[in-house]
Amino acid sequence: MFLKNCWYVAAWDHELIDGRMLARTILEEAVLLYKSESGKVVALRDRCCHRGVPLHLGRREGDCVRCMYHGLKFDPTGKCIQIPGQEVVPAKLGVKSYPVIEKDHLVWIWMGDPAQANPDDIIDFPYLRDPQWKGVPDYMHYAANWLLIVDNLSDFAHLAFVHTKTLGGSEEYAYKTKPVAIERLPRGFRVERWHMDAPPPPFHRKVLPAAEKDRHVDRRNIGHMHIPGTFFLETLFSPAGTGAEKGNREGSREYRNCQFMTPETRRTTHFFWTYLNNYEGEDHNISRSLHQSLIEGFLEDKHLIEAQQVVIDSDPAFELQAIASDAALSHFRRIFAELVAQEQALAATQQAAVPVAVRKPHQVGMA
Amino acid sequence: MFLKNCWYVAAWDHELIDGRMLARTILEEAVLLYKSESGKVVALRDRCCHRGVPLHLGRREGDCVRCMYHGLKFDPTGKCIQIPGQEVVPAKLGVKSYPVIEKDHLVWIWMGDPAQANPDDIIDFPYLRDPQWKGVPDYMHYAANWLLIVDNLSDFAHLAFVHTKTLGGSEEYAYKTKPVAIERLPRGFRVERWHMDAPPPPFHRKVLPAAEKDRHVDRRNIGHMHIPGTFFLETLFSPAGTGAEKGNREGSREYRNCQFMTPETRRTTHFFWTYLNNYEGEDHNISRSLHQSLIEGFLEDKHLIEAQQVVIDSDPAFELQAIASDAALSHFRRIFAELVAQEQALAATQQAAVPVAVRKPHQVGMA
């Protein structure tokens, strides 16, 4: 059901300031995240091995955490290092820890086999660390399986019906336009679309100077979707007819839409996102306006996506019917299913070969 | 569990005015109801065949409905007739439609095999269309299986204990009176009861002129219960001792209680009702007072009936014990169980004979 051997976004770095103990369920496991005194992010199973009390109700002590029921203390690897009133701590006593990487303001976590966790597998998107690109990092909770959000982001067809007044899209245009071709990748897809000589969409028009609000634009979108739930959309607006498609970028404005979906449960999703622009300079109101516009657009989707989840839950036998514009999502679901099947087959083989596993505390801080 | 091949009330006609898209779950299926531009009521599975978004979140276009996620358009038979950005619409693509009939302000729906839907099977109750009979059509939602409401309506025995201060009934009378005989019908029962020379019950007393409030009345009730959940109660009040039982109707006042139970789920029920009188003329306050009195009475029942459902859910092995006054409900539950068994046996035979069914759009508007 879940792909475990891959990196998921667990938090924005600002969620862990001031020693906050962050409890977050990921792939149906309760995880505690905190930044240790020495500055590394620690991720532990949020459950004391003694009586099951959540560790996020405990107390951070330096790099460690103490359960505040009976005082057991755990180091960043999850190893129990103190039991009040007991001299010897059994060597194996402890809680599961997870590999975590802090990179470009995001905290990534690896929920599967730690031996396979390679930080180089985290998709690099340099705009996230480039100070020229500005935005407001945010979080939204979805009462829906993450794949329904991937579906939503995988087609441009819904823009005309869902987002006409926010992110833009025209029904007239939708009726006469064919779905854009996609480029199938081993772990995702890439799609590129030009939309020439149209009025600026509402979210963009709002932040334009008065003189430009009614000028047509040429718009280019390049979308990337990557397993397990990373979506980047690079958007360019240029004055219509100035040759943007031939490389002339004069007068253009660009955006970078970064979205990260992490399954909380099979029916709920953590959705981390930011919408970057490269031209606001010190005018934070542009970021703020774009941020608000995107939230409006997301809520239009969220309403439909959560309704889909209710429909699917009420009749698990329901079979979705594909249409032509589903090429991207169909490809994505197919390769994702293959990866899950491979991972589960491998896990079954390993389980057959090995005696019942004892808990193994794992090293963290691989970066 | 449910009887599918029969007509159920899906809505009052006033619930569909002004193009309203009404989402209503019936027999655990989500149904969309709307009145098409040409004036016929349409009932479709409330689920786009593409990605499962509820169609009631869509937009009515003439006689059709458009899903507002990716713009698929469906005609009143459920057939998909447009996919934006795609020239060819697969012939089989569509959603299930249901036979519906609008009659005497009620919208009836057939949830089973459309080939068996015969409008003549709808029970006729002419008072519902006779302008001389007036009332306030209303709806109540029950958190209980519909058969528990049938049970309630099937005996007069509970009046004395539940409705003493509203619909009337006296404990003293209950202790010395035997249950009235019922007439068993193939799809229901009929019961007739005379209650002579008693004070008018509270709901009736309220609407009487001052001079009549303390005069005794002879009261005749004729109840009809029909599968799957139609109950009519014809009530006559005459001045006591004036020979109403021999046919003298002088000075009498009459009521027609119309109740329709439609299973929403196995644990919840749609309850449509109206309480008609034939004497108010233009004095709407009589209708309004009776309407309020009936709601008071229904709430007395609802409290007990929903408590029964909680008890039954908490212990499915609990076996109800019958008493003498249960003749009507026992008969009704027996014939209902037989009809369900017959229907399911037939369906099993058909399924064995036929290859796995493909979706067949059905004609609507049989009236």
Added chain:
Amino acid sequence: MFLKNCWYVAAWDHELIDGRMLARTILEEAVLLYKSESGKVVALRDRCCHRGVPLHLGRREGDCVRCMYHGLKFDPTGKCIQIPGQEVVPAKLGVKSYPVIEKDHLVWIWMGDPAQANPDDIIDFPYLRDPQWKGVPDYMHYAANWLLIVDNLSDFAHLAFVHTKTLGGSEEYAYKTKPVAIERLPRGFRVERWHMDAPPPPFHRKVLPAAEKDRHVDRRNIGHMHIPGTFFLETLFSPAGTGAEKGNREGSREYRNCQFMTPETRRTTHFFWTYLNNYEGEDHNISRSLHQSLIEGFLEDKHLIEAQQVVIDSDPAFELQAIASDAALSHFRRIFAELVAQEQALAATQQAAVPVAVRKPHQVGMA
């Protein structure tokens, strides 16, 4: 799962004053409790045998209860003694009754085989009836299995981490102190602990005269835990160094903590308690202050215990790991599991030997 053949606290006697019909679920059975006109407490299955309506919605009539749906009347043994409109009442018709005993302000109920119910098995704690000992009897509802509360009461180790500011306990002391030895009993355990020459804990300090607030005390605790969920804690505070441990009680103050856990369901618990003192005389503010302090302390525990239940529900495969201070709870859980296994083995034997049981009304009022 539950031990049925034992006495549970069902209510405080003050919960049944003025004829109140108390509905309370015990071991997942809905029970009605009321005090009959002749003064004995009656406990019946809270479900009319006719149509399942809860009897607590009915009406007490003398020693009996009448269901207010169709008027069936039940005597204190659960036997149906009247059906309105029906001359003969079937001899076997009735509802289950339970042995109950009212003793020292508590109502005890026996949920298992009535033939085995022996009032002498109720643990005697004379302080509950001694007018010199004063307190405020109270009730708390836990969203947790009762054994998690037993665990909590079974160790002193958690005091230092959970209750530092309320019931007392010091981390410094916890790190250097070994768990106290316990005395294993066939149906529970006994533990005794002296804590010499320490400041009075916050709850006790609050009620001390100003002159004594800063004097050190010697503290003795004797705890008793008994199956199925009775906990008594006898506490003595004496001026430090005055020889309390050698029997000198001069200047001492004593408390008796009485707690009774009764499973509502496998995930929720009724918690009855009172905290008695023997020195307040007529100064009710001492009782009231102690009562408030105890609630503060209980809420500190409740927060953790209910979080444990959530953790356990989310992963039933989770295995708790024992530490040295768990000797008491481990012993208790082991003997409890043995008693349940014995009871279930016996029940299986009896079921195999006997035809399917018919309802047997049971005698109540064994005291």
